[in-house]
Amino acid sequence: MDNFIYHAPTRIVFGRNTVSQTGAELAAHNVRRTLLVTGGSAAMRTGAYAQVTASLDGAGVMHTLFSGVTPNPSLDLVEKGIAAAHAFAVDSVLAIGGGSVIDCAKAIAAGVFLEDYWAQVETRRPVTQALPVFTVLTLSGTGSEMNEKAVITNEPLARKWSLSGLCLCPRVSIIDPQLQSSVPxxxxxxxxxxxxxxxxxxxxxxxxxxxxxxxxxxxxxxxxxxxxxxxxxxxxxxxxxxxxxxxxxxxxxxxxxxxxxxxxxxxxxxxxxxxxxxxxxxxxxxxxxxxxxxxxxxxxxxxxxxxxxxxxxxxxxxxxxxxxxxxxxxxxxxxxxxxxxxxxxxxxxxxxxxxxxxxxxxxxxxxxxxxxxxxxxxxxxxxxxxxxx
Amino acid sequence: MDNFIYHAPTRIVFGRNTVSQTGAELAAHNVRRTLLVTGGSAAMRTGAYAQVTASLDGAGVMHTLFSGVTPNPSLDLVEKGIAAAHAFAVDSVLAIGGGSVIDCAKAIAAGVFLEDYWAQVETRRPVTQALPVFTVLTLSGTGSEMNEKAVITNEPLARKWSLSGLCLCPRVSIIDPQLQSSVPxxxxxxxxxxxxxxxxxxxxxxxxxxxxxxxxxxxxxxxxxxxxxxxxxxxxxxxxxxxxxxxxxxxxxxxxxxxxxxxxxxxxxxxxxxxxxxxxxxxxxxxxxxxxxxxxxxxxxxxxxxxxxxxxxxxxxxxxxxxxxxxxxxxxxxxxxxxxxxxxxxxxxxxxxxxxxxxxxxxxxxxxxxxxxxxxxxxxxxxxxxxxx
The missing domain is CATH 1.20.1090.10 (Dehydroquinate synthase-like - alpha domain)
Structure with missing residues (x-):
């Protein structure tokens, strides 16, 4: 067995109706204003978005929406998200989605502290600073809800590369399997x-x-x-x-x-x-x-x-x-x-x-x-x- | 599957010669003066104590020894450890041992903030404040190196009860299996x-x-x-x-x-x-x-x-x-x-x-x-x- 370091500090809140705890979890981490990152219409259609925002409102956590994240999220999209995070002066990001949405949210969280996101990716060095990341998982597979990686596609270069860093591990991930009941x-x-x-x-x-x-x-x-x-x-x-x-x-x-x-x-x-x-x-x-x-x-x-x-x-x-x-x-x-x-x-x-x-x-x-x-x-x-x- | 919360934030540094990283790990957590908690002579005999203190000295981390922890550690011992932690104004505790030593170290870490350790145990409520806990594991079994529990025996009451709290999770646990090579x-x-x-x-x-x-x-x-x-x-x-x-x-x-x-x-x-x-x-x-x-x-x-x-x-x-x-x-x-x-x-x-x-x-x-x-x-x-x- 080779030497290794294991460190997965994410708090997992798992089970039925746990989405209603989203606001309380963010408030417990002193979040006041978060960037809500979502994909297309699925989060709206399934009610996940409505449940999350109701929970945030109940806990007094302000939020602003950045939606439209696509599968294999692009650098272009990340840069728009970074601009939104700056414009609304958020103190955190909250992903509602699967791996693409979570990875995009992580990239935004790191990107607000970087001059050039892709230049950091190309160094292959971990990032050391990011806004706190939270997730509400709506599609299981990538494992991004419990790890320190974000995979983003640079379409002009046709490169899909990851950025990592302990600060990208979500502080809390809400895994409410009911949100996945209508996944095709x-x-x-x-x-x-x-x-x-x-x-x-x-x-x-x-x-x-x-x-x-x-x-x-x-x-x-x-x-x-x-x-x-x-x-x-x-x-x-x-x-x-x-x-x-x-x-x-x-x-x-x-x-x-x-x-x-x-x-x-x-x-x-x-x-x-x-x-x-x-x-x-x-x-x-x-x-x-x-x-x-x-x-x-x-x-x-x-x-x-x-x-x-x-x-x-x-x-x-x-x-x-x-x-x-x-x-x-x-x-x-x-x-x-x-x-x-x-x-x-x-x-x-x-x-x-x-x-x-x-x-x-x-x-x-x-x-x-x-x-x-x-x-x-x-x-x-x-x-x-x-x-x- | 019932609802649950999973949260095990301990950083694990695992493998051969990882004990030499102890000092660097504590220094990275801004430790300046730690209470070294050990059992009897095993940590001395196996060289674990010497390796840990050499690593701490190399990283400029001051340390003071509290030894003599026995299996099924007693409340009496915890109280002596709390007094030692106060006397030397430590900012953390570092256990070198198995579950008994680690549990005693955790109890000391929480105890410095409590008026009456056993009264807290009897409330059955988690503690919310403790000195940061670090461990160098020398006997595997209890799992205390990666959890939030400390089991202490109140001998006059003949009760062996646990205290828990997220703050008792070790910040870092060093698991160097070589330290266990001579365990009978x-x-x-x-x-x-x-x-x-x-x-x-x-x-x-x-x-x-x-x-x-x-x-x-x-x-x-x-x-x-x-x-x-x-x-x-x-x-x-x-x-x-x-x-x-x-x-x-x-x-x-x-x-x-x-x-x-x-x-x-x-x-x-x-x-x-x-x-x-x-x-x-x-x-x-x-x-x-x-x-x-x-x-x-x-x-x-x-x-x-x-x-x-x-x-x-x-x-x-x-x-x-x-x-x-x-x-x-x-x-x-x-x-x-x-x-x-x-x-x-x-x-x-x-x-x-x-x-x-x-x-x-x-x-x-x-x-x-x-x-x-x-x-x-x-x-x-x-x-x-x-x-x-």
């Missing part, structure tokens, strides 16, 4: 698959097993990863039968939060993240690709590419997650589950031409964490894309 | 069993399974609990073969920290804690009983008492933890594992007379959380003790 199935599935891949990008960095006992170097982390994965899989299966199932929504939400808050990578030297690099290269160039669906296409192709190079961990995965025997069967079972949940399995879903692959490969290779489990050449990365064209 | 096997086993029972006190509050799919209401939490339990069991088995095994020490330490930081009880309404109540009643009256060993005796007896009343969860436990089929077989496998690890299985180990049972029963029944899974009468509690006399 394809978004529910994409969120669940996204969360699974967060765990798997770490998990497969597990080392070889001890021959005598099957004990792995990072046994504790691997056991926890397996628990999170099984919980997501079972909860997705329940939700595919009945999307209004509160219990399954709650379990999916709680498992997804643990996918990317540091625990699933503890002792694994930060995981690998090749599939995320390949997906970010894809959706950075084609922002119409939903992150979770892009991963559903790429992850099994990456598994197929590397599973024979690290057989112990892929065999363990096959056995503990799917109840099958071989690494190949584990890869096949993963692909079948993604298909059963209706996720795309080909880049052709978004009419990506083969001629785009060289640019995506070049972009993917610029990610630092690429190929940690198994080193990958430009040719290997090309194969991963081409296999699922 | 019986203490290693007792710590592991203690951690297992923290998970199990929560776990068995899991509800009934859905008949069609076997899906539980708290599926995510139960999956995580099972992962922690399996990691502890496997790591103890490895350590019983070779106590100097760094990897197994590291995995045991990391799993134990997750036994009692809120995660294992999330959605389970705070768990049950009957066995802890019975053990606290036991070691409150007989402080020579090590907490983990007391639990090794009591927990299987409690399981035997209640397993037929909540068959779904006990059957799941039998299957997922021990690979056996029935609730009874799961109880037997738990008892066998504790025995295989050399833990006591009878109160006679400490010459507890049957005549003490009524007083222990009376004390145990005063715990609020007793009998949440299955209600227990004084007669039932008497049976649990008597079965293992």
């Amino acid at each position: 199935w394809h978004l529910t599935a994409a969120g669940g698959i996204d969360a699974m891949t967060h765990v798997m990008e770490n998990y497969f960095r597990g080392r070889t097993a001890r021959a005598a006992t099957g004990y792995f170097q990072e046994e504790t982390t691997l056991q926890l990863c397996e628990g999170i994965l099984r919980a997501i899989i079972m909860s997705l299966d329940e939700l595919q039968r009945d999307g209004s199932d509160y219990t399954a929504r709650a379990n999916l939400a709680w498992a997804a939060s643990w996918g990317l808050n540091g625990l699933s990578g503890s002792g694994l030297s930060g995981g690998d993240w090749t599939s995320h690099a390949l997906e970010h290269a894809l959706s950075g160039l084609h922002p119409q690709v939903p992150h979770g669906e892009g991963l559903a296409v790429i992850f099994p192709s990456w598994m197929e590419q590397v599973c024979h190079s690290v057989p112990d961990i892929f065999t363990r995965f096959a056995r503990t997650i799917w109840g099958v025997s071989t690494a190949e069967e584990g890869v096949a079972a993963t692909r079948q589950a993604f298909s059963r949940w209706g996720a795309p399995d080909r880049l052709s879903r978004w009419s990506i031409p083969a001629s785009d692959i060289p640019r995506m490969v070049q972009n993917a290779l610029s990610y630092r964490a690429l190929g940690r489990i198994v080193p990958l050449s430009a040719e290997d990365v090309t194969s991963i894309y081409t296999r699922v064209l | 096997w019986h203490l290693t086993a007792a710590g592991g069993i203690d951690a297992m029972t923290h998970v199990m006190e929560n776990y068995f509050r899991g509800r009934t399974a859905r008949a069609a799919t076997g899906y539980f209401q708290e599926e995510t939490t139960l999956q995580l609990c099972e992962g922690i339990l399996r990691a502890i069991i496997m790591s103890l088995d490895e350590l019983q073969r070779d106590g100097s095994d760094y990897t197994a020490r590291a995995n045991l330490a990391w799993a134990a920290s997750w036994g009692l930081n809120g995660l294992s009880g999330s959605g389970l309404s705070g768990g049950d804690w009957t066995s802890h109540a019975l053990e606290h009643a036991l070691s409150g009256l007989h402080p020579q009983v090590p907490h983990g060993e007391g639990l090794a005796v009591i927990f299987p007896s409690w399981m035997e008492q209640v397993c037929h009343s909540v068959p779904d969860i006990f059957t799941r436990f039998a299957r997922t933890i021990w690979g056996v089929s029935t609730a009874e077989e799961g109880v037997a496998a738990t008892r066998q594992a504790f025995s295989r690890w050399g833990a006591p299985d009878r109160l006679s180990r400490w010459s507890i007379p049957a005549s003490d049972i009524p007083r222990m029963v009376q004390n145990a029944l005063s715990y609020r959380a007793l009998g949440r899974i299955v209600p227990l009468s004084a007669e039932d509690v008497t049976s649990i003790y008597t079965r293992v006399l």
Whole structure:
């Protein structure tokens, strides 16, 4: 088990009707005036916006709306949000949404202290100052509600890169699974698959097993990863039968939060993240690709590419997650589950031409964490894309 | 899944030689003068004390020693520590030890702001003010390095009760598994069993399974609990073969920290804690009983008492933890594992007379959380003790 630091200080308020506690939570953190960051009309349609503002009003917290955040939020949007935060002199940001909205809110929170947001991203150094961030989660998957990362797309550069910093960890995240009861199935599935891949990008960095006992170097982390994965899989299966199932929504939400808050990578030297690099290269160039669906296409192709190079961990995965025997069967079972949940399995879903692959490969290779489990050449990365064209 | 709040803000610095970072971590939190709280000679003998003080000296952090903390630390000792904290005008406390030392340090940290420590305990209300707490962990089990609780024994009243409060969560805990390499096997086993029972006190509050799919209401939490339990069991088995095994020490330490930081009880309404109540009643009256060993005796007896009343969860436990089929077989496998690890299985180990049972029963029944899974009468509690006399 490699050395690590684990620090996820976010306070989680979880459960039915917890959205009504939003105002009290912000007031307890001395918030007086917050920037409410939301996406399109979903927060209005579902009533989440009305419930949050009623709670803020009740607690005497002033708020001003910055709406219209899109999936794969752009630098352009972040800059507009920073201007709004300055104009209204807010002391905090409150995201109502899923990962895109939360990431945009985090970027705004840091951006008010930066001269040039993207210049900071390119330094790859953590930020040390940001407005306090709060979230009301309406779509589970990214785990942004409990971590220190914000992923923003620079469309002119076709780059989807993250900024991080402990100050970006939300002070409080409200996870009220009822707010997700009307999320359409394809978004529910994409969120669940996204969360699974967060765990798997770490998990497969597990080392070889001890021959005598099957004990792995990072046994504790691997056991926890397996628990999170099984919980997501079972909860997705329940939700595919009945999307209004509160219990399954709650379990999916709680498992997804643990996918990317540091625990699933503890002792694994930060995981690998090749599939995320390949997906970010894809959706950075084609922002119409939903992150979770892009991963559903790429992850099994990456598994197929590397599973024979690290057989112990892929065999363990096959056995503990799917109840099958071989690494190949584990890869096949993963692909079948993604298909059963209706996720795309080909880049052709978004009419990506083969001629785009060289640019995506070049972009993917610029990610630092690429190929940690198994080193990958430009040719290997090309194969991963081409296999699922 | 019931509503819950999860908040474990402690920064964990984990791994080889991390003890050398102690000074820098405290300095980063603006510590200038700390009270170093330790137990007997172990911290001196193992070199932990020397390494910590060298690190503090290197970072310019002043320190004064308060040593001699015993297992099941007493109120008397806490009061001496509070006096020392005042006398040296420290701005923080730094525990070097296991759960007893950390709990004593936490109690001192809160006590400097209280007129009467025990009066606060008896209110059962959380404390809101304490000196910042830091820890260097030298024995894994209690989970105190990552939670907000301190358990102290009032010997005249024979009561072992806890104080809690977010301000008691350590700011930073250094978990350097090398510091545990010379922990004797019986203490290693007792710590592991203690951690297992923290998970199990929560776990068995899991509800009934859905008949069609076997899906539980708290599926995510139960999956995580099972992962922690399996990691502890496997790591103890490895350590019983070779106590100097760094990897197994590291995995045991990391799993134990997750036994009692809120995660294992999330959605389970705070768990049950009957066995802890019975053990606290036991070691409150007989402080020579090590907490983990007391639990090794009591927990299987409690399981035997209640397993037929909540068959779904006990059957799941039998299957997922021990690979056996029935609730009874799961109880037997738990008892066998504790025995295989050399833990006591009878109160006679400490010459507890049957005549003490009524007083222990009376004390145990005063715990609020007793009998949440299955209600227990004084007669039932008497049976649990008597079965293992």
